[in-house]
Amino acid sequence: MEGFLPHPWWEIWYALSLPVVVYGIYTMNRLVKERRETLPLLALAGAFIFVLSSLKLPSVTGSCSHPTGAGMGAILFGPAITAVLCLIVLVYQALFLAHGGITTLGANVFSMGIAGPAVAYIVYKGCAKSNLNFYVSIFLAVSLADIATYLVTSLQLALAFPSATGGVLGSLYAFGTVFAFTQVPLAVLEGVFIALIFKYVIQVKGEVMVKLKVIDEKKLRRLKGVVQA
């Protein structure tokens, strides 16, 4: 929300996000030099994240909600590059749809582009090691990423507006409970949504996932076998 964060805080979140984004650009440059066909692919992925985040998910309560798409980006491309993609997508959201803003960009990049994807990536890798069902691990990674994003956002607000009686913790609790009503169901919903996307893509055109090194040939065959049975 433009202008919502007061003076020292919006600068602080910019300062925290900047090194990650710079590292992301560096990683991206190296990848592009190695394999030139990645830049168009990343561009399409960025556009995909934007379009995904502008879709309205059907919701039980009748209101609609937007997925973030960042969790999916992290699973496909890793968290550093996702941070760069999220930065661009967030600027476009500010300029096209008046979502978010320029002064709060640092904070938003930190919560949606860095904290969320990092959690998604760690959870996804962890689940892959423990041999959990592929779709369950995607569901977990995406949902937990959304919840991490929402917790970090609450923390950012709580740090900027500490409560008189309970301090930072008191207002963290207050912001957390208010947002929990919409954010927790949304996280579950997005988890199901992204897991279904993966299922569909693997059924129809699993080679894409092998190419992106999300899964290997063996796993693809196994997943297809499971799906067809």
Place this chain on the structure above:
Amino acid sequence: MNHSLLDEHALASPLRHKNNRLKLGLVGAALLVGVSSPSPVAPLFIALSMSFAAIRLGKVPARFYAGLVAAPLGFAVLGAAIILFFFGSGPEIFSLELFGLRIGASADGAEMAVLVVSRTLSGMSCLLFLALSTPMVELFALLKALRLPDSFVELSMMIYRYIFVLLEVVVRMREAQAMRLGYDGFKNSIQSISMMAGTLFIRTMEQGERLFTAMDARCYDGKLFLFEERRPVKIQELLVASGYVAFISALAYFSRGSAIF
């Protein structure tokens, strides 16, 4: 779908033909003044003047503009309500019973809540002014001039281009699904929207390969050249803009001690 993308209004805006650097500088200065002002007076003035400029000079329909402001404002008011009840000390101005719990709002909290809402309004109106008067295409040349890494600017440009391509695909798939009753009921909706997004993803990847082939065939080596139209700043425009910035800075400075509660 979303056909109210702000970019379309920017392309039609009469303010489009003003110097981009001037617009960007003006909006940047107003954003900073709005967010760092310690009292709600200056932000509210910025919000009013920027909205006026967008509607009057930029010829944006007032009703459309109001809709744009209303959506994010709801979120800001929700946040401000929490601040109202939890932030600050000082004399209690009112309290209410909620589920047997008594919560009270202090003068400090109320002051802060008003300030936060006014800052949000001012920031949003600045952003909308820029978004509704400057098409994205014109900002790319500016990004390059600011010495941002080439790969970053190229990536932004390609993302920009493909957002519109993909949105068109989404609209078509959605209509096709809706005609076949794909959005009847919650379970069907989730099925359909996931299937649509999955197909979109596959399309995206194929398109990415085609784009690479096309660009490779035209000897793309990681640099696209941009054309920036020269639009000299008129001296009156510069004077008006700097006068405005000076005025809002002075307003923020002199109203710093004022309090409502």
